[in-house]
Amino acid sequence: MAEIQLKQLAHSYLPxxxxxxxxxxxxxxxxxxxxxxxxxxxxxxxxxxxxLNIISGLLQPSEGQVCFDAQDVTNLPTxxxxxxxxxxxxxxxxxxxxxxNLAFPLRNHGHAEGVVRERVLKIAExxxxxxxxxxKARGLTADAKQTISLGRGLVRESxxxxxxxxxxxxxxxxxxxxxxxxxxxxxxxxxxTMIYVTHDQTEALSFADRVVxxxxxxxxxxxxxxxxxxxxxxTFVGYFIGSPGMNVLDARVEGNRAYVDGRxxxxxxxxxxxxxxxxxxxxxxxxVRLVRKEDAGESGLPVTVKRIEDIGRFKIARTEFFGRxxxxxxxxxxxxxxxxxxxxxxxxxxNVYADGWIVEGEAA
Amino acid sequence: MAxxxxxxxxxxxxxxxxxxxxxxxxxxxLNVLLGxxxxxxxxxxxxMAGLDKPTGGRVVWNGKDVTGTPVxxxxxxxxxxxxxxxxxxxVYENIASPLRLQGLDKSTIDRKVHEIAELMKLxxxxxxxxxxxxxxxxxxxxxxxxxxxxxxxxxxxEPLANLDYKLREELRVEIxxxxxxxxxxxxxxxxxxxxxxxxGGNTAAMWEGRITQFGPTLEVYREPVSATTAQVFSDPxxxxxxxxxxxxxxxxxxxxxxxxxGDLLALPDDRYMAGFRPNHLSLNxxxxxxxxxxxxxxxxxxxxxxxxxxxxxxDDAPWVALAHGVHELPIGQLAEVFVDVxxxxxxxxxxxxxxxxxxxxxx
Numbered sequence: 122m123a124e125i126q127l128k129q130l131a132h133s134y135l136p137x138x139x140x141x142x143x144x145x146x147x148x149x150x151x152x153x154x155x156x157x158x159x160x161x162x163x164x165x166x167x168x169x170x171x172x173l174n175i176i177s178g179l180l181q182p183s184e185g186q187v188c189f190d191a192q193d194v195t196n197l198p199t200x201x202x203x204x205x206x207x208x209x210x211x212x213x214x215x216x217x218x219x220x221x222n223l224a225f226p227l228r229n230h231g232h233a234e235g236v237v238r239e240r241v242l243k244i245a246e247x248x249x250x251x252x253x254x255x256x257k258a259r260g261l262t263a264d265a266k267q268t269i270s271l272g273r274g275l276v277r278e279s280x281x282x283x284x285x286x287x288x289x290x291x292x293x294x295x296x297x298x299x300x301x302x303x304x305x306x307x308x309x310x311x312x313x314t315m316i317y318v319t320h321d322q323t324e325a326l327s328f329a330d331r332v333v334x335x336x337x338x339x340x341x342x343x344x345x346x347x348x349x350x351x352x353x354x355x356t357f358v359g360y361f362i363g364s365p366g367m368n369v370l371d372a373r374v375e376g377n378r379a380y381v382d383g384r385x386x387x388x389x390x391x392x393x394x395x396x397x398x399x400x401x402x403x404x405x406x407x408x409v410r411l412v413r414k415e416d417a418g419e420s421g422l423p424v425t426v427k428r429i430e431d432i433g434r435f436k437i438a439r440t441e442f443f444g445r446x447x448x449x450x451x452x453x454x455x456x457x458x459x460x461x462x463x464x465x466x467x468x469x470x471x472n473v474y475a476d477g478w479i480v481e482g483e484a485a
Numbered sequence: 486m487a488x489x490x491x492x493x494x495x496x497x498x499x500x501x502x503x504x505x506x507x508x509x510x511x512x513x514x515l516n517v518l519l520g521x522x523x524x525x526x527x528x529x530x531x532x533m534a535g536l537d538k539p540t541g542g543r544v545v546w547n548g549k550d551v552t553g554t555p556v557x558x559x560x561x562x563x564x565x566x567x568x569x570x571x572x573x574x575x576v577y578e579n580i581a582s583p584l585r586l587q588g589l590d591k592s593t594i595d596r597k598v599h600e601i602a603e604l605m606k607l608x609x610x611x612x613x614x615x616x617x618x619x620x621x622x623x624x625x626x627x628x629x630x631x632x633x634x635x636x637x638x639x640x641x642x643e644p645l646a647n648l649d650y651k652l653r654e655e656l657r658v659e660i661x662x663x664x665x666x667x668x669x670x671x672x673x674x675x676x677x678x679x680x681x682x683x684x685g686g687n688t689a690a691m692w693e694g695r696i697t698q699f700g701p702t703l704e705v706y707r708e709p710v711s712a713t714t715a716q717v718f719s720d721p722x723x724x725x726x727x728x729x730x731x732x733x734x735x736x737x738x739x740x741x742x743x744x745x746x747g748d749l750l751a752l753p754d755d756r757y758m759a760g761f762r763p764n765h766l767s768l769n770x771x772x773x774x775x776x777x778x779x780x781x782x783x784x785x786x787x788x789x790x791x792x793x794x795x796x797x798x799x800d801d802a803p804w805v806a807l808a809h810g811v812h813e814l815p816i817g818q819l820a821e822v823f824v825d826v827x828x829x830x831x832x833x834x835x836x837x838x839x840x841x842x843x844x845x846x847x848x
Contacts, residue, residue: 164649166619263522293521294677298721298805302795305784309816320649327786327793347811350789362789364654407790432682433706434764434807452809453764 123190123203123281123314125153125176130185132171138183145171146182147338153282155190156312158305160325163335164361170286172335173318177284178202189281203281205274207288211266212273215259219250222258223272230277244272247310248303264296271300275307282314289324301327322362326350334358350405351470356477359403365437365448368409372402374473377482382443384422389468390482397475406450408470411438411461421463429457440464487511488533488638488670493542495528502528504694505542510670512637515661515686517702518674520717524691526674530640533672534561546637562636566643568627570615576602576626577611583634597633604659605629621648625656632667641673645680657683678720682706690714707845712760712836721763721793721805726778728759728831735759735826738799741776743826748840757839758832765828766806768794774826780804785814796822 132146141147146168153159161169174180176187178199186195194202205226213222223241232240245251248268258266267288274283289297305328308315319325325332326346334342334349334357342354353359359367372379372386374395379386379402386402412421424440424447438449438457442464449464451457473480488510495503503525510516518526531537532544535556544552551559562583570579577598584594602608605625615623628644645653661684675681681688681702688702690709698705698714709715715723729736731754735743745752770777780796783803792812796804806822814820827844 164651165621294720295521295716295722298793298795301786302784305786306816309784320651322650323788326788346787346789348789361651366651405790430683430685431703432679433703434762 124155125282125314125316126186126188126191127151127153127176128186128188130172130175130182130187132168132175132180132182132184141338144338146175149185149340151333151340151343153314153316155314158308158315158328158330159317160329160332161316161318161335162320162322162325162332162361164320167335168338169318169335173284173286173316176282176316177204177206203279205277205280205283207270207274207283207285209287209290211263211270211291213258213266213269216257218255218257219245219261219269220254222269223250223254223276226273226277230279240276240278244276247307248272264292264300267292268300268303271304275311275313280313282316285315285317287319288317289319289321297324304328322364326362334361336361352472352479353403354479356401356403356474359405359472363405363407365406365450367403367405368447369401369403369474370442370445370447372400372473374400374402379471379473381422385420386422386466386471387420387468388471388473388482390473390484392473392480392482395473395475395480397478397480399476401474401477403472403474404466404470406437406448408467409447409449410465410467411440411449411451411457412463412465413458413460414463417463417465421465424462424464426461487547489543489545490533491543491545493532493539493544495532495537496540501694503532503539506696508689508696508699510672510687512670513668515671515673515684517681517684517686517688518672518691519676519678519681519688520691521676523693524717525694526691527642528694529691530563530642530672530674533638534563534640535559536563560637561640562631562634562638563640564628564631564642564644566646568624568647570623570626570630572614572616575612575614576607576618579615579626580607580611580629580633583630587634601629601633604632605656621652624648625652635667635669637669639667639669639671641671643674643676646675653680654683661685678706678718681718688718690717692717708838708841709830710838712758712832712838715760715830715832715838719762721807722802723760723762723830724766724798724801724804725758725760726798726801728757730754730757737776737778739778741778743774743776747843749831752831752839756834758834758836760830760832761824761828761842763793763805763807765824766796766804767823768806768808768812768820769823771823771825775823776826778822778824780820780822782814782816782818782820784816785812787811787813794820796820798822 783795
């Protein structure tokens with residue numbers, strides 16, 4: 122296990138990049154702490170796969186360094202980096218038994234059969250593979266094969282880090298839960314440094330201690346799942362995490378008040394003059410309530426309810442506020458009047474943004 | 486317009502892909518086929534399209550038997566998980582190609598292409614070639630081409646499975662609007678319960694080559710006729726515990742009991758299976774008639790706004806509680822968990838529903 126440090130790292134696929142837009146990965150300085158579980162989250166094309174390939178050694182960065190425990194590995198090939206990788210599609214040898222598949226990485230690194238046996242049996246037990254160890258991998262289902270791939274990634278004790286590239290893509294939703302849970306358990310028991318690449322927020326948030334959100338070659342936020350949910354550092358994070366994403370409205374902010382179309386919205390914090398061309402407020406649909414005019418008081422914003430989608434666990438009210446779309450999440454068991462036409466924001470969860478980036482206020 | 490499947494079945498070699506089933510789909514409806522991989526969704530779609538011939542039964546379109554009519558002579562569009570585009574044509578020409586085959590005039594084609602391109606967020610890239618687009622954009626291009634031609638029957642086989650999470654979310658909102666405007670019959674296959682709920686319409690729950698239930702999506706979700714349907718339509722899976730009905734009491738073990746009322750009171754005294762969804766298993770005490778169970782935390786997954794708590798209760802299959810907020814729970818911790826009796830479904834030994842959750846009926 123190791124700490125992984127990225128120093129002034131950047132990458133362009135072009136031989137002579139002319140400007141920032143030619144970089145798939147813009148400048149990154151970042152430390153992946155030893156033993157932590159990270160998720161690298163972002164839409165396709167954001168640079169997350171480029172970054173993973175640089176860490177694994179499949180790709181040489183055009184600028185900067187990659188260090189494992191202070192040793193510069195930038196120019197070392199993958200096989201000399203002591204990393205394990207799990208890919209989107211299972212990598213197993215069909216003609217080998219499950220046991221031999223799990224033993225393969227250990228035998229490859231010259232471990233004695235006694236050690237191999239001990240490790241394979243332990244991993245098999247943790248992944249519920251003990252009963253199928255003697256079977257050939259050929260006849261197994263896709264999720265069983267991917268479980269073996271996970272096992273192969275985890276079987277070596279001496280790896281610096283385990284890298285996962287969208288490992289649950291081919292797995293049925295029901296089994297995703299099981300595999301995700303096993304992975305989380307394994308991490309809590311072994312404390313490997315893990316880096317998990319995905320575009321799926323649920324997978325990223327539920328797996329990781331720290332989530333790194335990438336957008337257009339930049340890291341826009343790194344934080345715990347709770348921080349990303351409650352205090353998105355950029356409006357993109359607010360949009361990308363959460364279903365539906367954060368509501369963002371153009372606003373004017375003075376002191377502890379925001380003004381949107383002449384309406385006043387109370388804020389929990391006070392703000393000095395905000396530098397930035399575009400000032401917005403962001404509030405998650407979970408922190409908005411839909412009420413009747415009579416129950417709204419003075420701070421209710423008038424909305425038109427376009428439709429209410431009942432999706433079982435909760436409802437989503439799609440409303441319009443002076444032509445802007447505004448979503449409200451209505452928890453199960455909460456009654457909503459047919460005459461509801463005002464929304465109320467929970468002031469503690471209204472964030473202020475300048476040119477996309479969060480502005481810290483002062484306690485009012 | 487209506488599509489009817491009458492006692493339709495498909496056997497390939499020694500394997501039965503589709504057991505004899507009846508299904509009737511009306512014009513202007515969106516119908517979701519929901520089930521895990523290999524439950525028969527694709528096989529059923531191929532029978533509907535005329536790509537495969539059924540082993541038994543008939544396919545009837547507007548009262549006319551079309552069982553033997555090949556796909557080319559039916560007005561059908563089908564989109565697969567892996568999309569296909571013409572690499573040498575621009576995005577515009579890709580989308581326009583089925584309209585040109587229909588012999589429409591230039592201005593109509595232009596209008597239709599732009600309409601669908603806007604819906605699919607492809608309007609800025611109409612002059613590009615498919616290979617210059619990202620994977621997600623290529624898939625949207627193929628989807629646009631299938632939707633633009635206004636087929637009577639549009640079959641979508643997990644069309645969003647390879648797309649980014651956020652894009653999927655947006656298209657799930659947009660696509661149903663398009664459906665209702667077109668008047669066609671849409672059939673949409675997915676493995677994800679949340680996708681079925683977001684799409685709405687009707688849902689056919691599928692399991693091992695059979696439709697276990699068909700009806701309005703929310704009704705199938707709220708009143709599953711069997712434990713199988715309930716399981717197909719729960720993500721994470723439904724939690725189950727044994728219960729014994731004795732007179733007017735329901736005995737759940739661990740000294741937990743509740744009074745039987747309504748449908749439950751009329752049931753013969755016997756052992757039943759009680760099922761409840763993860764969002765109804767609470768880490769906090771609840772009001773009302775509530776059962777309390779002791780379980781061990783297997784692992785807790787925190788998503789920022791919610792926590793999935795995986796639990797082991799007695800010898801039951803693993804449980805999951807989906808709790809609001811952030812709950813840090815170490816592996817192995819003992820936890821008290823609570824469930825309101827009104828949220829429990831009851832199934833008999835044949836796994837058929839004998840009483841739906843009382844809270845469902847009140848809603």
